[in-house]
Each structure stands twice: as structure tokens, then as C-alpha cells.
Amino acid sequence: xxxxxxxxxxxxxxxxxxxxxxxxxxxxxxxxxxxxxxxxxxxxxxxxxxxxxxxxxxxxxxxxxxxxxxxxxxxxxxxxxxxxxxxxxxxxxxxxxxxxxxxxxxxxxxxxxxxxxxxxxxxxxxxxxxxxxxxxxxxxxxxxxxxxxxxxxxxxxxxxxxxxxxxxxxxxxxxxxxxxxxxxxxxxxxxxxxxxxxxxxxxxxxxxxxxxxxxxxxxxxxxxxxxxxxxxxxxxxxxxxxxxxxxxxxxxxxxxxxxxxxxxxxxxxxxxxxxxxxxxxxxxxxxxxxxxxxxxxxxxxxxxxxxxxxxxxxxxxxxxxxxxxxxxxxxxxxxxxxxxxxxxxxxxxxxxxxxxxxxxxxxxxxxxxxxxxxxxxxxxxxxxxxxxxxxxxxxxxxx
Numbered sequence: 001x002x003x004x005x006x007x008x009x010x011x012x013x014x015x016x017x018x019x020x021x022x023x024x025x026x027x028x029x030x031x032x033x034x035x036x037x038x039x040x041x042x043x044x045x046x047x048x049x050x051x052x053x054x055x056x057x058x059x060x061x062x063x064x065x066x067x068x069x070x071x072x073x074x075x076x077x078x079x080x081x082x083x084x085x086x087x088x089x090x091x092x093x094x095x096x097x098x099x100x101x102x103x104x105x106x107x108x109x110x111x112x113x114x115x116x117x118x119x120x121x122x123x124x125x126x127x128x129x130x131x132x133x134x135x136x137x138x139x140x141x142x143x144x145x146x147x148x149x150x151x152x153x154x155x156x157x158x159x160x161x162x163x164x165x166x167x168x169x170x171x172x173x174x175x176x177x178x179x180x181x182x183x184x185x186x187x188x189x190x191x192x193x194x195x196x197x198x199x200x201x202x203x204x205x206x207x208x209x210x211x212x213x214x215x216x217x218x219x220x221x222x223x224x225x226x227x228x229x230x231x232x233x234x235x236x237x238x239x240x241x242x243x244x245x246x247x248x249x250x251x252x253x254x255x256x257x258x259x260x261x262x263x264x265x266x267x268x269x270x271x272x273x274x275x276x277x278x279x280x281x282x283x284x285x286x287x288x289x290x291x292x293x294x295x296x297x298x299x300x301x302x303x304x305x306x307x308x309x310x311x312x313x314x315x316x317x318x319x320x321x322x323x324x325x326x327x328x329x330x331x332x333x334x335x336x337x338x339x340x341x342x343x344x345x346x347x348x349x350x351x352x353x354x355x356x357x358x359x360x361x362x363x364x365x366x367x368x369x370x371x372x373x374x375x376x377x378x379x380x381x382x383x384x385x386x387x388x389x390x391x392x393x394x395x396x397x398x399x
Contacts, residue, residue: 012304012381013381014051018049019037025042032044040357041356041358043376044360045376048247049378049380049383050247050301053289053296054293058288060281063280069280072283076096078283078286080287081287081291082240082255086224086240089214090222091224092227093227094257098258101277102276103276106136111256112256112267113136113173117172118142123137124147125145126158126177127367127368128183128362128367128368129177130177130181145171147162147163148162148366150162154325155183155185156183167202172205173207174195177209178210179210179216182330182332184330184333185328186328189228193229206232208225209239210239213329214302215301215330216328216329220329222329224238235263239254239257240257241253246289248286307381308379315391316335319398322337323339331376332375332377336372337371344371350395361373
């Protein structure tokens with residue numbers, strides 16, 4: 001067993017059989033996509049087919065060795081680890097009292113919608129965007145305001161002129177996905193400042209979901225909006241989590257980081273009203289992940305994902321009519337099939353029935369996603385290579 005702060009080289013090439021483990025990504029794809037896990041490739045749910053760093057496994061083994069699983073109390077190591085990670089990896093100094101916990105960031109988003117809007121209010125989404133945002137907004141009796149992103153030179157950009165015309169006066173919140181899922185954009189400093197100015201001008205609460213902030217490709221740099229525009233604090237909630245970075249989503253824990261005391265008290269009130277508190281395992285797993293050993297693991301991971309990205313993009317972009325959007329962050333390739341001239345049902349059929357790949361349908365991400373599929377590249381390279389070969393065969397008549 002390695003000492004804390006050291007790390008054996010992770011084997012991201014290892015094929016780990018996740019079938020039969022109550023794994024949504026592999027065990028549910030037959031029912032949802034008609035793709036059998038026996039000969040199919042799961043490239044939909046946004047988790048990774050990799051084990052987390054050994055530091056996390058040691059933490060879980062420590063709980064098991066102790067053998068008593070009672071009510072958890074305060075865990076300063078958890079808060080300290082979050083603060084250390086944000087300062088050392090993102091240059092953002094976070095006070096301990098700013099950190100609130102939720103049962104993952106979908107829950108965190110729902111809490112923000114509940115705390116800062118009323119039924120009938122409009123919540124702005126820059127679409128296409130992570131589908132769970134719209135789900136919790138509608139479930140809470142609010143209206144989704146879809147503000148479509150523009151496409152310029154094959155990349156998404158914000159369309160402030162077009163969006164100004166969509167404002168009705170009933171908008172109360174904007175949810176920003178930064179980095180962007182599914183487009184893979186790392187928003188620039190100038191773009192983030194424009195978001196802040198828009199929210200100030202229209203008196204909007206801004207929820208900045210930054211769950212993919214560690215999964216940034218070499219050469220790109222994520223900027224924490226709260227650190228960039230500290231004057232936005234009275235209307236800003238930042239959502240972060242270790243779960244996406246370290247593939248521990250089953251821990252169901254995320255952070256709502258709120259510098260403004262008034263906003264924080266409103267959120268805390270909703271958390272208390274709903275009886276939300278962290279479980280036993282999650283905080284310890286996060287504290288173990290947010291460590292020097294975890295940092296080294298993330299560096300190795302992003303290098304591996306970058307190679308997967310290049311392999312996938314080269315193979316897919318060689319198919320006439322297909323175009324993978326340039327990926328600056330996340331491990332989620334966003335592939336445009338509009339150039340094939342095919343109807344959505346036809347290109348989807350080829351991917352699922354001929355290539356036997358389960359990929360997210362673009363229309364679920366809102367306006368602008370209809371001609372796309374999203375492919376998860378956080379899997380061993382052999383699977384990415386096989387997926388490319390299958391796609392090329394499924395669309396061989398175009399070549």
C-alpha cells in the first residue's frame with residue numbers, strides 16, 4: 001500500500017466488467033436503447049469505467065474495517081479538503097462557512113430553484129445543455145426558458161443579442177454550465193464576465209454548475225466564476241463536486257459554495273426543511289480524493305482522456321457528414337450528424353442497431369441538440385477504438 005501523497009500509475013486500459021452491479025450505464029442500456037451489454041458499448045451515462053485513486057479505496061476499506069455505520073457527525077477533514085483543492089487547483093480561496101452539502105448537484109440545482117424562485121417563474125438555460133436542469137425546473141413547477149447557443153466555426157458561443165429578445169420579465173434565475181456539457185466549451189474570461197453582467201442587468205440569481213472543472217484538456221484553463229467576479233457574490237451560487245472528477249457519483253454528495261450570507265441562509269433553510277445531510281461514506285471519500293495523490297491521478301486521467309478524444313475525433317471526423325465538436329473539457333464528445341442529410345431516426349438507428357453503441361440522444365439536451373448524439377469517452381482506449389471502427393462501418397456507405 002502506497003503512502004499518502006504517492007500514487008501507483010493508474011491502469012486506465014483495464015477492462016472492468018460493470019454488468020450486474022446495479023450500474024445504470026451498463027445494466028440499463030438494454031431497456032433504454034435496445035443495446036445489449038453483452039456485445040454493446042455503453043457511451044451514454046456520464047460516469048467513467050475507471051476505478052478512482054487508491055486513496056479513495058483505502059478510505060472505503062477503512063470504514064468497512066471499523067464496521068460501525070452509525071450517524072455521522074461533523075467532518076472538518078471534508079471541508080478542509082474542499083478548501084485545499086479549490087485553492088491549489090483553481091486559485092479560489094473558500095471560507096469554511098461558505099460550503100453547504102447536497103445529495104449531488106442535481107439535488108443542489110433543485111435546491112437553488114426551490115430557494116430562489118417561485119412556481120411560474122422562468123429559469124434560463126443556454127441550450128443544448130445538461131438535461132437534468134430542465135427536469136428539476138419543470139418538476140418544481142417553474143418554466144424552462146431555452147436560450148439557444150449560437151454556433152460559430154463549429155463551436156458554441158453565447159448569443160447576447162438574440163437572447164435579449166427572448167426576455168419576458170419573468171426570468172428569475174440563470175443556470176450556467178461551466179465547462180459546458182455537452183459542447184465541451186471552456187468559457188473564456190470575457191464570456192464569463194458577460195454572463196455576470198447579464199445577470200446583474202436583469203436581476204437574476206446565477207447558479208454556476210462547475211462540476212466538470214477538473215476535467216479540462218491540456219492547453220485549456222477553467223476559470224471559477226466566483227473568483228473572477230467576486231462582486232457577483234450577492235446573486236451567485238457555485239456548484240462543485242468531487243464525484244465527477246473521481247468517478248464516485250454513487251456517493252451522492254456535492255457542494256453549494258455561497259459567499260453571500262443572505263443567499264446561504266435561504267439555501268440552508270431549504271436544506272433543513274427537506275432533512276438533507278451527508279451520509280457516512282461520501283465526505284470521507286471526498287477528503288481522500290481531494291489530496292496530493294488524487295491530484296496526481298487527475299493529471300494522469302486528463303492526459304489519457306485527451307488521447308481518447310484525439311483518437312475518437314480523428315475517426316469520426318473522417319466519416320463524411322459527421323463532425324465532433326472540439327472538446328476542451330469533460331469527457332463527452334458531441335457529434336453532429338446533420339451533414340449526413342439523414343433523419344434523426346435513421347442516424348440513431350445506425351448507431352444503436354448497427355454499431356451497437358448506446359449514446360445520449362441530442363434532443364434531450366434542449367433546443368439545438370436535435371441533430372447530435374453525445375458519446376462518453378471515459379472508458380478504456382480499446383473500447384474507444386472499437387466504437388470508432390463500428391461507427392465507420394455503420395456509415396460506410398457515406399465514405
